[in-house]
Amino acid sequence: QVQLQQSGPxxxxxxxxxxxxxxxxxDSVSSNSAAWNWIRQSPSRGLEWLGRTxxxxxxxxxxxxxxxxxxxxxxxxSGNQFSLxxxxxxxxxxxxxHCAREGSTYFDYWGQGTLVTVSS
Amino acid sequence: QSVLTQxxxxxxxxxxxxxxxxxxxxxxxxxxxxSWYQQLPETAPKLLIYDNNKRPSGIPDRFSGSKSGTSATxxxxxxxxxxxxxxxxxxxxxxxxAYVFGIGTKVTVL
Numbered sequence: 001q002v003q004l005q006q007s008g009p010x011x012x013x014x015x016x017x018x019x020x021x022x023x024x025x026x027d028s029v030s031s032n033s034a035a036w037n038w039i040r041q042s043p044s045r046g047l048e049w050l051g052r053t054x055x056x057x058x059x060x061x062x063x064x065x066x067x068x069x070x071x072x073x074x075x076x077x078s079g080n081q082f083s084l085x086x087x088x089x090x091x092x093x094x095x096x097x098h099c100a101r102e103g104s105t106y107f108d109y110w111g112q113g114t115l116v117t118v119s120s
Numbered sequence: 121q122s123v124l125t126q127x128x129x130x131x132x133x134x135x136x137x138x139x140x141x142x143x144x145x146x147x148x149x150x151x152x153x154x155s156w157y158q159q160l161p162e163t164a165p166k167l168l169i170y171d172n173n174k175r176p177s178g179i180p181d182r183f184s185g186s187k188s189g190t191s192a193t194x195x196x197x198x199x200x201x202x203x204x205x206x207x208x209x210x211x212x213x214x215x216x217x218a219y220v221f222g223i224g225t226k227v228t229v230l
Contacts, residue, residue: 037219046122047165047208049219064218098164102219105212106155106170113164 002026004099004111012093012118018086021076022099022111029075029082030055035102038073038084041113042095052102053082089118123148124209126222132199133230140194140225142209148220152212154192156185159206159224168207169194201229 008020022036029036035054041047051063053073063071072085086093097114100107125143132138142154154172157165167176169185172192184195196203209222 039219046223047210047221049221062217065216104170105153106167106210107157107165108167108170108176110164110166 002101002109004101004109006097006099006111006114008114008116010115010117012089012116013120014090014118015088018084018089018093018097018116018118020084020097020099020114020116021081022083023079023081024101025080027101029053029080030077032056033103036073036075036082037100037102037107039098039100039107040093040095041098045095048095050084050086054102091118094118122223123213123216123220124211124222126207126209126225128223129226129228131228131230134199134201136199137195137197138199138227139196140207140209140227142192142194142222144190144192144211145215146190147215148190148211148213149187149192150190151214154185154187155210156183156192156194157208157210157221159208161205165208196227199227199229203227204229 003025005023012018035052037052038050051073070087075082099111101109130138156169158168159165172187173185182197186193206224208224213220
């Protein structure tokens, strides 16, 4: 059974960097058939896909246009996890951040969610 | 404003049926597989339907999915109080090159 365990701070100051990690058990971040995603949720924006990392003989990343200039998603093969970094955050980046496994065309396993508040 | 349109809410009495529509375009529903997610209060979304009409293991057959053209529908029969949740459609959009979600539909059991 795949499990995703999120960790990271719940409070970030404006203009700083939001950093979260998603630890994987029951699968590998280097899987050739899965992709590892970050999705955030807020009352104003609903569920918003942020981006993904995946391995298909080499590493690939895809990012949402809305955050492309500020986001990095990195795999950590030694720790079997992946991370999210979102730079230059503003209060608009406040929300619940979810990590999720993309099995094919859908998200079949989700982390527990992390509420991140951007505030001074 | 989402590229996928869902009704904000639907409601019905216990035991009745509800349907939730998800309307899109040729760059998403018209050419890709739809999935549906159930989000109970204070929990992460849960996969309910994938590839338009398939149910993951453990999802009861009271839940069904269908697709026609650029629209998809989630059906819930034998409505139970435990079905009160937000339901989202989701799909890869080939034009945006991004995964997109509907705004969500709140199901209320009267």
